[in-house]
Amino acid sequence: RKEVEQDPGPFNVPEGATVAFNCTYSNSASQSFFWYRQDCRKEPKLLMSVYSSGNEDGRFTAQLNRASQYISLLIRDSKLSDSATYLCVVEGGGNKLTFGTGTQLKVEL
């Protein structure tokens, strides 16, 4: 089993739609979780951290389910500019991050 698993997509959604991605992780001892965004041929950038209680940043909501070892990202009112690959990132111990292969989102007119 991969340390971090994501559905690669692509998710093709119309502008204004709500879309959700899930990610599962294997290390039950992981304490830190993040979503990064990576545009085509660009470097990854932190989108948001994921807290145990769930957290929201504008149109983006992240949730953590420790019991089932998955995290989710919900995007409301999708914009064309949201088109990117979303990387699920989990602390792997020793101050290292383990990156998923990413979920590709395409928002269309």
Added chain:
Amino acid sequence: GAGVSQSPSNKVTEKGKDVELRCDPISGHTALYWYRQSLGQGLEFLIYFQGNSAPDKSGLPSDRFSAERTGGSVSTLTIQRTQQEDSAVYLCASSLEAIALTDTQYFGPGTRLTVL
């Protein structure tokens, strides 16, 4: 302010040659990471430096890979006797400290390495 910079942005080399990739982290950042990203793959951790501590080399795929960080700032990743499977984008990231919970990793634009 200036972000993480990497050079060269692209490198094409022949199988068997050595290559050296450079990373300039954000000034004041004590933690520096090297990753590589192959087509369709996630980011693969290679090595991490934290201040003056011994680096964590646990992700280096073979002894052909080495890295150093001089003066706690600039880092170079060296790949000796390159192989075609080394072709990937090599990304460097830095963070203020190495406490993953609180410190964002800022990535450079990467070096795209192609081994012919």
